Amino acid sequence: MGEQGMARYGKTTIRSFVGSHLLLCVLSVQAAFALAVAAGWPSLAHSFPQPPAGPVLVCALAGGLILVAGVTAARGVRAQARERDRSSAVSNLMETVSDTSSEWVWAVDGQENFSYSSGASAALLGYEPGELIGRPVSTVIGPDELAGARQAVADARGDHGTDWKGVRISYRHRNGTSVWMEVSGRARPTRNGARPRYEGTSRPLAAQTVQPLIEGHVRERIESTVRGGTILTAFQPIYELGTGTMTGVEALTRFPSDDGRSPEHWFSDAASVGLGGHLEFAALEAALFRTAKLPEHLYVALNLSPDTCLDPRLPMLLERSGLAAHRIVLELTERLPVAEYTPLLSALAPLRRRGLKIAVDDAGSGFSSMRHILRLRPDIIKLDRSLVAGLDSDHAQRALGAAMVTFAQEIGAQIVAEGIETMAELATVTRLGMTSAQGYFLGRPSLHPGEWESWKEARISGAA
Missing domain, CATH: 3.30.450.20 (PAS domain)
Structure with a gap:
């Protein structure tokens, strides 16, 4: 039952309770009066052989009042029972509505x-x-x-x-x-x-009402985040396995959100309302701004969708950043499929001539990534965590990893194993001849410039 119904039921019950007890009080007083009269009757009868009419009238009146009070009390009890039944029915109705309503x-x-x-x-x-x-x-x-x-x-x-x-x-x-x-x-x-x-x-x-609301809500969230300049960048270390030295970082976008949305969710939402490129450029600007605090010997892998690579603003943005071209790796994601590779190759060619490198992210996670590799001939192939996990214990997976190493050597690319989480996985990818690795075992993404400064001399042991 709702609070309003409970309050109404409570008031009715109180009124009924007070009314019935008041009648009982009246009945009790009248009964007491009658008893008092009855107790004094013998003395009256002794004093007056012929009783006066007054006491007789009083006794008759008391008796009548007792009768009226009794009838009234009985009616009150019945009314209280009816009210209780009605309130119970209302309560049950409210409970049924509450439990069965779609609202x-x-x-x-x-x-x-x-x-x-x-x-x-x-x-x-x-x-x-x-x-x-x-x-x-x-x-x-x-x-x-x-x-x-x-x-x-x-x-x-x-x-x-x-x-x-x-x-x-x-x-x-x-x-x-x-x-x-x-x-x-x-x-x-x-x-x-x-x-x-x-x-x-x-x-x-209804669904037809919700869709415009969702789009407007997403658009406002994306635009306010970009306007507010609240996009953060975390850098995750990448180590060269042959020497054990840290040679690069991957820039990972972080958004100010308490609702559990992942960065991928943010980019997907932005693309759904036509703001994918807008958000990617904002994230790219935030990452480039923070590269100034990184050790100068580290390259920086920047995640971009193929569509954003086609944006004519990209070359100018990279040039204005002040980051040397040989330290920039554009890591192509699979957020959007590539319908035609010729424009993409044309857009990337002048950047590559300046010394910028191309990487294909999440290789092995789907057909698109392998198609990217064949068409773009990247400088770096990043193996997806799904291929790395269990590599140390699964013979078939190890064979696939070895095949990827051979393929990369044939096209002149390096291989970075992503998602290294155990020493056994690190040792296995090293034995297979993979070039570099990153993952929680080697270093978690960091938002703090103080930690970035310590990467000047960072090394891993047991990689060679």
Whole structure:
């Protein structure tokens, strides 16, 4: 039952309780009066052989009042039972509606913690009601969305209103996906002046309504991130296996987000609304700006999609960065397929003549990466973690790794083994003749310039 129904039921019960007990009190007083009269009757009868009419009238009146009170009390008891049955029926109806409705019924206290949740939360958001009770609303609404939701509700309520209808809010499902719903509700002011409580309903929006909302939401998130200059860059070490020395880093983009979205998710969202290149250029500018604090002997691998490599602004951006061309590696990702390689080869040719190198990322993870290798003839082939994991214990995988080494030698490319996580994997890729390696075992991505400075003399042991 909702809070409003509970309050109504409580008031009715109190009235019924007070009314029935008041009748019992009246009945008791009248009974006491009658007993007092009865107790004094013998003395009256002794004093007056012929009883006066007054006491007789009083006794008759008391008896009548007792009878009336008894009948009234009986009616009160029956009315109370009917009211209790009616309240129970209303409670059951509210419970049925709450449990079977596709709309989510909820209530939060003044601290924005859930105090009630209907069963629809499980289907809509992946949380059982008991999992939400006592937890903050930020459990199902991300920090950025929560600020916008508060403002939208405040605007819908106006200066003095308590109700709002039709506010559209992006909730966060347990699995991390967005769920757009239309929210209506009411603010319940408290008597002590504390923050109000809220109660309301949320219903999922139709797909045709949601898509424009999602696109607008994504576009605003991407554009505000780029405008704010809040994109970060982490660098992960790359070691040459023959010498054990650190020779390069990969620039990895990090976004200021508390909702668990991965960088890949951000780039995919941006591409879906036509802002893929815009976000990639912003990430590239952020990475190039931070390369000034890296040791000068390290090359820098920069992730770009093939489409962004076609952008005529790219050569000028790389030149303005001040980073020597021989220290730049453009690492082509598979975010977007390549329909025609001729324009891409033409765009990359002048950059390669200046000394810039090309790498193909995630080789072996799909057909596209192998096609990139054959058409682009890269300087560096980066083996995907899926090929490296278990290389030390799986004979077939080792044979494939050896074949990739031979292939790279035939086309004059180096091989970087990505995702090295154990000493056994490191030893195996070294024995197979792979050129370089990176992974958590060798060094995690770092956002801190102080750590970058220490990479001047960084080495690994046991690689040769």
